[in-house]
Amino acid sequence: MTRRAIVAANWKMNGNSALVNTMVTGLSDIKLAENVDVVICPSFPYLSELKSELSKANVATNLFVGSQNVSEHDSGAFTGEVSTNMLKELSVNYVIVGHSERRSLYKETSTQVAHKVNAALNAGLTPILCIGESESERATEQTETVLASQLQPVIDEVGIEKFVDVVIAYEPVWAIGTGKTASSEMAQETHQFIRQFLAQNNELVAAKVPLLYGGSVNATNCEELFAQADIDGGLIGGASLKVEQFSSICLAAKGK
Numbered sequence: 001m002t003r004r005a006i007v008a009a010n011w012k013m014n015g016n017s018a019l020v021n022t023m024v025t026g027l028s029d030i031k032l033a034e035n036v037d038v039v040i041c042p043s044f045p046y047l048s049e050l051k052s053e054l055s056k057a058n059v060a061t062n063l064f065v066g067s068q069n070v071s072e073h074d075s076g077a078f079t080g081e082v083s084t085n086m087l088k089e090l091s092v093n094y095v096i097v098g099h100s101e102r103r104s105l106y107k108e109t110s111t112q113v114a115h116k117v118n119a120a121l122n123a124g125l126t127p128i129l130c131i132g133e134s135e136s137e138r139a140t141e142q143t144e145t146v147l148a149s150q151l152q153p154v155i156d157e158v159g160i161e162k163f164v165d166v167v168i169a170y171e172p173v174w175a176i177g178t179g180k181t182a183s184s185e186m187a188q189e190t191h192q193f194i195r196q197f198l199a200q201n202n203e204l205v206a207a208k209v210p211l212l213y214g215g216s217v218n219a220t221n222c223e224e225l226f227a228q229a230d231i232d233g234g235l236i237g238g239a240s241l242k243v244e245q246f247s248s249i250c251l252a253a254k255g256k
């Protein structure tokens with residue numbers, strides 16, 4: 001069984017052309033393991049520039065471009081939204097869907113997130129589906145119920161078989177941007193739950209889905225997290241804006 005590792009950079013509403021340039025130059029210098037994919041997700045205005053810088057720099061083929069969001073609609077009167085077809089035209093490969101900031105600040109529901117995953121899959125984009133519990137939900141032992149309630153609508157909408165083309169990022173909300181990482185044991189336990197939950201629907205598919213951990217991952221804690229049996233890489237926020245830190249995190253990832 002081989003599962004590729006993925007390290008994805010979520011720049012959130014940070015970065016600029018200069019960062020696109022420094023990041024591409026920095027990543028051109030590192031030798032990624034063969035079974036590791038790196039995905040950089042800047043804001044929409046930089047997708048095209050990132051794609052062209054990557055081609056010009058002739059960097060490893062396992063470096064990909066991702067967006068941070070996508071519309072569930074194909075086209076029409078949806079001011080400010082970006083469709084899957086527009087992303088395809090820019091040769092974007094991945095799309096982050098259902099990030100906790102989208103869920104909490106922009107009120108995206110799990111049903112809407114399921115529609116977005118469906119739209120991405122139909123367009124041939126790989127969704128990075130984010131799920132995670134809040135601090136109070138963990139404290140009241142609702143973590144598994146919350147994760148199940150975020151996963152089930154997507155399984156219902158796209159069907160479990162399609163999950164072979166889905167990446168899941170487990171990001172406990174209390175660990176995002178706080179410096180409080182889940183311990184590697186806690187992260188592994190939760191990843192194992194997610195894989196078992198998928199396995200109840202289809203064991204073969206569950207074994208293939210890359211499960212990424214996100215929440216205050218840095219160059220120091222990444223190795224221990226990535227060594228866990230069900231952790232296949234990370235979704236990195238703050239540390240993905242610093243070339244050296246992000247390069248070290250990419251180098252720590254190995255497929256399983």
Ligand SMILES: O=C(CO)COP(=O)(O)O
Pocket residue numbers: 010099171175176177178179214215216217235236237238239
């Ligand atoms: O939300 C995250 C990535 O999507 C995690 O952010 P931090 O790595 O800054 O905690």
